[in-house]
Amino acid sequence: MPYVYSFDHKHRKSPMTYKDLLGGKGANLAEMTTVLELPVPPGFTVSTDACRDYMHGGWPEGLDDEIANHVFKLEKAMGRKLGDAHDPLLVSVRSGAKFSMPGMMDTVLNLGLNDESVEGLAHVTGNERFAYDSYRRFIAMYGRIVMGVPGEVFEHPLEAAKEAAGTTNDADLDADTLKGLCKTYLKAVKKHTGEPFPQRPSVQLTGAIEAVFKSWNGQRAIAYRVREKISHELGTAVNVQTMVFGNRDDMSATGVGFTRNAATGENKPYGDFLINAQGEDVVAGIRNTETLDDMKRAFPEIYKELLDIFVRLETHYEDMCDTEFTIEQGKLWMLQTRVGKRTGAAALKMAVDMTKGTKDGQGGRWKISREEAVMRVTEDHLDSVLHPQFAKKGDVLTKGLGASPGAAVGRVYFTADEAEAAWKKGEDVVLVRNETSPDDVHGMMASKGILTARGGLVSHAAVVARGWGTPAVVGADAVKISGDQFTVGDTVVKKGDWLSLDGTTGEIMLGQLEMAGSEPPAEFTTILKWADTIRKGKMAVRANADTGEDAANARELGAEGIGLCRTEHMFLAPDRLPIVRDMILANTPKQEEKALEKLREAQQADFEEILEAMDGLPVTIRLLDPPLHEFLPSVEELKVKMAKKGKLSKKEQQMLEAAEDWSEHNPMIGTRGVRLGVIKPGLYAMQVRALLDAAAKLRDAGKKPIVEIMIPLTVTREELALARSWVQEEIDEALKGMKRKPNITIGTMVETPRAAVRADEIAEVADFFSFGTNDLTQLTFGFSRDDVESRMMPAYLEQGLLKQNPFDSIDKSGVGDLVKLGAERGRKTKPDLKLGVCGEHGGDPASIELFYEAGLDYVSCSPFRVPIARLAAAQAIVGASDSQK
Known part of the structure; x- marks a missing residue:
């Protein structure tokens, strides 16, 4: 298999299906070139295979020869040569992983320039200023990314040059100033590295490709993958593409465009562009951008061509597309496209709108199915529209562009390191920057909200914040940052001051505003109804709830019962704790009985609230679990x-x-759960009596309580049989003389490896199993969650020792296999055994996929994650169906 593929390479299937090999960007460039026949600058892709081989064994054998052959073909096609002193070919070198990682890896532009070819570029273009502007950009970018020179080494001379010229805009610097900057930059590189800046284009190209490979394991890229749950083993492709120049003259421009509004979902193209600029200027937020409406006035014919391409892209991909384009002396070039990232509200609106049909530009229409619409909405999309908003707006200090919706309140910090340190201390943080860069990602991840003084809706801050659902306001140019404070007019805001951001409206307010619940858009309900239809009769969604209020909230969010009610939480209330302590301290059976009776009365009231909130739906009550x-x-x-x-x-x-x-030395595996019941059987008897009395009271009131009693932590058939006998004794006593006896089931939590392995035996005396995957994960790995998550887990994730945090998303090949084994063996003994899961994994989409594969009847999760679980269960069903086609 070759390592390198040209954009016009003839693949056996559609190029966009080769993202594993070509990366997302490379696959789409090939798709645009060969299938859509769009104006794409020629180039080639160094595959992800090469990156993986590089990571495991260094620079791959034969790769140099393949790259040289493709460079030769490129030179032949373009009629120019890399580094030519008369008419040089220049290329860009960009990363392109399978999954989009915006701004997380490195890019080098204008590669091929040197002290000789810059003069050739000036001669052939008749524009000395353009040539030296391109060269100073290349030296700075290559010096920083490939040679490790600090960015400020280049920034300070540039700022000094602009100040001397009396301007804040790079485009106002003349050719002589730019020549001087190039010389200054070359000297700085030699001083900081001890080596001269490379003049041979082949050396430059190898260095740039290797730098992109290395950036796959850069700190910001690793942090992004950990957050997005992307495998560290995928590697990135590298795209080498002929340069076209948006900074050549005033008939040139560069921009980013979306086929629909990525913030609202409105079916109207939008984007940012800059005349006489390169792409980095648009996304870095260094210059304030113009809109596509402005482009219509400046380049009317190209605007029409671009919008026609937008329609073709949407029709082809059947989704909203994100594009990068350049205009070089009046000609439009498409540099890349991908299915675009979007906010939660936009994702919901687009998904629903696209089921109604969209014009394809050829007089026809295309549309997606409801199942496809459900598959296009993610956990983060739903989560973001459930974000709280401000209860009441304060006085607006200033306004920027609402880049990522939602309300955020936090203390102001001006660097990513300070933001992360404050977050680790438990503070809510708002990160305030002139503009963000990929180096700020750790601080952005730690922040409740992000504010930038510069940049547009496609700046780094905006794109990353939208992808994460973090509220953000960008382009607030009234914000003037100086050291540890910023000013807006006469108002000064210092580090540590409270600030409130509205990422929907772009408003910035002083102080700590009160938050209120959000109102999801109508499409939220529509998508979830479609999801419920898909999963009906296949996988139910319940909630983990310990109070009547939690149960009512869960039902409002679509829960179909309670999968876990932790009765010990009731004991911890201020009015209950003294009674529990009296019971523990009791010296005589009479004293213990008296304390237990008080607890029974209190628990009955709690159970009544919960059963009433879930009237007609099953409620699983777990008997006392902790030591x-x-x-x-x-x-x-x-x-x-x-x-x-x-x-x-x-x-x-x-x-x-x-x-x-x-x-106990190790209470997590000590006297808890059923073991506690064996020592103090009166505890479980009291709880069952309280539960049965509550159910009886509600039945007398015309309600329909459905009760499931769960014994925790059983590891043997004998344990469960003994505990079941206590429960059954109380049930038989309570139901004496009752004509229409309610169906009360008794089951257990499977939360130890032994219980999963011996599920066939335990099922003999169980009506249902509920997999407690929190403890099952701890005991399978031998991890104490409280101890490893803060200290050890980050190191394990960053080094790839674990693909993901097993407490966030289930370990499919270990804990997941135990769930499958327990389900299979339990049902072998009792085919109608009801199976569910009540660990936190019950609200994680990737885990829900495994639970569906394992044949579980329901998942149970925290109330606020119920909508996410409803969606994820439907997606698991559709995904399984698609895989069988």
Whole structure:
């Protein structure tokens, strides 16, 4: 298999299906060249195979020869040569991974320029200023990205040159000034690296390609992949493409365009462009951009051509496309396209609108199915439209462009490092920058909101914030940043001050505004209804809820029952905790019985609220799970108190003795769950009585409570059989004499590897299983979640030792196999065994896909993730159906 493919290479299938090999950008460039026949500057793609081989064994053998052959073909096609002193060919070198990673990896433009070819470029174009502007850009970009020279080495002389010329715009610098900058830059490179700037184009090209390969494992790229759950093993392709110049003259321009509005979903093209500029100027936010409407006035014919291409792209990809284009002396070139990133509201609107049909530019229409519409909405899209908004707007300090919707409140920080450090201390952060760059990604990830003084709707800050659902305001040019403060007119905002941003309207307000719930758009309901239709009878969605209020909220969000009610949470309420402690400290059966009765009364009231909120839907009540020491003060806390006071009260002394008695070295795998029930069977009996009394009261009121009782942490058939006998005894007593007896089921949580492996035996005495994947993950990996997530997990993810955090998304080949094994063996014993999952993975789309494959009947998750689980369950069903076609 070759490592390098030209854009016009004839593939056996449509090039856009080769994203694994060519990367997303390379596949789409080939698609535009060979299938759509759009005006694409010629070039070639160095495949992801080459990058992977480079990562594992260094520069691949034979790659130099392949690159040289493709450069020769490119030179022949263009009638120019790289580095030619009379009429040089210049190329760009860009990354292009399978999945879009905007701004996370490196790009080099104007490659092929040197001290001789810059004069040739000046001669052939008749524009010395343009030639030296291109050369100074190349030296700075190559020096920074390939040779590791700090960016400020180039920025400071440029700013000084602009100041001396009395301008803030690069385009106003004359040829002599730019010549001087080139000389300054070349000296700076030699000073910082000890080596002269490379003059041979072949050396430049190898260095640039290798730099792009290396940037795959750069800090910002790794951080982005960890967040987006992209495999570190994919590698990136590299696209080498003939340069076309938007900064050649005033008949040239560069821009970014979307076939629809990526912020609102409106079926109207939008974008940003700049006359006499290169692409980096648009996305960096260094110059304030113009809109496509402005382009219509400046280049009316090209504007019409661009919009015709937009229609062709949408028709071909059947989706909103994001493009980069350049106009060189009145000719339009398409530099790339991809299915565009969009906000949550826009994704929902586009998905629904596209099922109604869209004009294809040829007098016909295209549309997508409802199943396809459901597949186009992501977890982040739904999450973002559920974001809170401001309860009441404050006085607007100034306004920028609303780049990513939602409200954000936080303390102001001006660098990514400061923002990350403040976030680690537990602060809410708003990152304020002139413009962001990929080097700021760690601070952006830590921020509630992002504000930039410069840049448009396709700037780095806007694109990244939209992709993450982080509220952002960009292009607020009234914001003047100086050191640790910014000013708007006479108003000064210092580091650490509170700031409120509205990413929808672009408004910036001082202080800490109050937040309110959001109102999702109508399309939110439409998409979820379609999702519910797809999954009906195949996979239900329940919620984990411990109070009547949580249960009511979950039902409002579409929950079809409760998959986990943690009864211990009720015990921790201020009015319950003293009773629980009395029960623990009881010295006689009578004292214990008295405390248990008080708890029963309190629990009955709680159960009534929950069952009423879920009337007619199943409610799974988990009996007490945590070890008893969790209800007592810590031994250390009491001993410190004793040391300070000299002695403890009688009650405190009793609690210290009990805390020492019940303390364990490893309580997570100690006396908890059913093991606690074996030692204190009265606890479980009390809870069951409270539950049955609550259900009876609601039935008397004409309600329809559906009760499922769950025994936690069983690992043997004998344990569950014993616990079931206690529960059944209480049920039989409660139902004596009742004519129409309700169906009350008894099951267990499968949360240990042994329970999964011996599920066939445990199923003999269970009506249902619920997989507790939180503990199952801890016990399978031998990880203590509280200890590893903050310290060890980031290092493991960054180094690729784990593909993802197994507590966020299920470990498919380990914990996932145990779930599948437990489901298979349980149903082998009892074919009608009901199966669900109640760990946090029940709200994770990738995990839900596995649970559907395993044949589970339902997933259960936090109430606020119920809509995401409804969507993900439908997507798992559609995905499974598609894979079988």
